Amino acid sequence: MNKNIREIYFSPSGRTKKLSELFVDNFNGNKKTFDFFLKDEIKNQNLGEEDLLIVTLPVYAGRIPKICVNKLKKFKGNNTPAIALVAYGNRDYDDALLELSDILKEQGFKILGAAAFITRHSIFPEVAENRPDEEDEIKIKDFANKCKNKLESLEINELEIKGNRPYKEGNKKPLMPTGDELCINCGKCVRICPVEAISKNNPRETDKDKCINCTACIYNCPTGSRTYHMEQYKIGYEKFKIDNAKRKEPEIFI
Ligand SMILES: Cc1cc2nc3c(=O)[nH]c(=O)nc-3n(C[C@H](O)[C@H](O)[C@H](O)COP(=O)(O)O)c2cc1C
Structure with missing residues (x-):
């Protein structure tokens, strides 16, 4: 079934975008992408049953990035199928996928499928450094095929997505990037x-x-x-690497 594909991602360091592209590539139809990282204002978007919305967001402290919430609220569905994806850095996605799915439902979308995939940790980039990798790509394709079959069958069941309500409180920001003497003021x-x-x-x-x-x-x-x-980062990095060394696998809800 050909649909109008509406792709959304927010990807400051590029891996969420990569996941989204690997997934969306499996769908045929007229495609339009909304990059939430861009500062352009997003106009209200009304989607219908002939559309398919695919949203891929990174996990920040177990939640979806706050900056994305108002942008997401510009999208209104009318029984429109939607697929929710989150990208996380091999620690945990906590309540992010549930939060994203809840927002989409509130906005009038029906959740066809939801999944959490592992991508390089942008703050600690040696963690999940090469992900998504070939094994992930197989799982991404498989999830896309499952979603496509479900779309054909026209039966959308209520999904039990992992996570808790109320959602996890985002933690206070202990870290922040700055520049040093290597800065050439390029802007x-x-x-x-x-x-x-x-x-x-x-x-x-x-x-x-x-x-x-x-x-x-x-x-x-x-x-x-x-x-x-800051020194605190170097110490935190070593501990984070040890605590999150074990490879996690994608989780799929369909
Ligand atoms: C502020 C911030 C908070 C993050 N919190 C988590 C987290 O709670 N769990 C986790 O596994 N990864 C976490 N990550 C890692 C990102 O989810 C992961 O690196 C993602 O791929 C970043 O997307 P991007 O490459 O598109 O920028 C965090 C990254 C940032 C920048």
Whole structure:
């Protein structure tokens, strides 16, 4: 069945986008992508039964990024099928997939399927460094096929998605990227930051109240100046690597 595919992702360091593309590629139909990382305002979108919405978001402290919630609320479904995906860095996705599915349902979508996949941890990039990998790709394709079959059968059951309500409280931000003497004032981080947390006059500084720690400035800095310069990070990184060394596998709800 051909549908109009509406793809949404938010991907400051690129792996959520990769997951979304690997998944969405399996669907035929006229495709339109909404990149929530861009600062452009999103107009209200009314979707119908002929559409299929596929939303892929990263997990931030066990939740979906707050910055995405208002953008998601611009999308209204009318019994429109939707697929919810979250990308997480091999620790846990906690309540993020449930939260995303709940928002989509409130907005008038029917959840066809939901899944959590593992992607490189953008803060601790040696964790799940090469994911999604070939094994994940097989599972991504398999999940897409299951969703397509379900779409054909026109039977959408109520899914039991892992997670708790009330959702986990997001933890306080202990970390924040800044720049150092390697900074050449190119301004790339200033332009790319989705919340305007980096000062034009001194791009080495970060506004700690605005920063959402999305890591986009780190991955886009041409000199490696922007990173976590605090000692606390190095200590935390070692512990995080040990605690999260065991490979996790994707979880699928259909
Ligand atoms: C602020 C922040 C919080 C995160 N919290 C979690 C988490 O709770 N559990 C987890 O396994 N990974 C967590 N991650 C890792 C991301 O979910 C993962 O790296 C994801 O791929 C990032 O998406 P991106 O590559 O599209 O930017 C977090 C990353 C960031 C930046």
